Amino acid sequence: GGIITQTPKFLIGQEGQKLTLKCQQNFNHDTMYWYRQDSGKGLRLIYYSITENDLQKGDLSEGYDASREKKSSFSLTVTSAQKNEMAVFLCASTRGREQYFGPGTRLTVL
Amino acid sequence: QQKVQQSPESLIVPEGGMASLNCTSSDRNVDYFWWYRQHSGKSPKMLMSIFSNGEKEEGRFTVHLNKASLHTSLHIRDSQPSDSALYLCAASIGGSALGRLHFGAGTQLIVIP
Numbered sequence: 001g002g003i004i005t006q007t008p009k010f011l012i013g014q015e016g017q018k019l020t021l022k023c024q025q026n027f028n029h030d031t032m033y034w035y036r037q038d039s040g041k042g043l044r045l046i047y048y049s050i051t052e053n054d055l056q057k058g059d060l061s062e063g064y065d066a067s068r069e070k071k072s073s074f075s076l077t078v079t080s081a082q083k084n085e086m087a088v089f090l091c092a093s094t095r096g097r098e099q100y101f102g103p104g105t106r107l108t109v110l
Numbered sequence: 111q112q113k114v115q116q117s118p119e120s121l122i123v124p125e126g127g128m129a130s131l132n133c134t135s136s137d138r139n140v141d142y143f144w145w146y147r148q149h150s151g152k153s154p155k156m157l158m159s160i161f162s163n164g165e166k167e168e169g170r171f172t173v174h175l176n177k178a179s180l181h182t183s184l185h186i187r188d189s190q191p192s193d194s195a196l197y198l199c200a201a202s203i204g205g206s207a208l209g210r211l212h213f214g215a216g217t218q219l220i221v222i223p
Contacts, residue, residue, distance in 0.1 A: 031210075033210075035213075040196065040216070040218060041215055041216065042116075042198055042213045042214055042215040042216045043154070043198065043213040044213075045210070045212075045213075048210060090153060090154075097142060097159075097202055098144075098156055098159070099156070099211060101153035101154050101155075102153060103152075103153050104153055
């Protein structure tokens, strides 16, 4: 088996701040994803990457940057945090079709 | 335009009852449907997937698919309080990057003891 870890678990930022979230997987999966989930809602795709150094925009990429320097890791940057923003950011990976999710990073912007 | 729609938004059933959740895609190129379950404060976990017409049963869970109408449904019989969760339907669409899923907004299921 494998595992996906996300750091930090909780992230508190200030309006306008640049914030970085990290994701690591040891499944040796090719494709990795970043999703945003607002309270009790579905998942919206921000960025995905099908291999090292590849980046593809999802449906919600504006306001975010991403980086995939190694196969095992995928980072997401919130370029300018919005006041009162609260959401959970989920990282996932897949080889083939089934997606496996990390535990999430909960973001609060003051 | 959202490619996957789920209904109802929320559902309350008594313990021991049947819960029925619906999901439809607006994209005719859907090739797989997935059902994920997400307990409060946890990450989504895959429940079942289906790609051919008909039904698939695993324990108390049954999934139906009608490819002509691009409609899938999840039925939970003998519902338990531990089934209370957000149920997410997702579709993989031919032509998209392999593994990319389009998620619906979810159905919040509450099972009352």
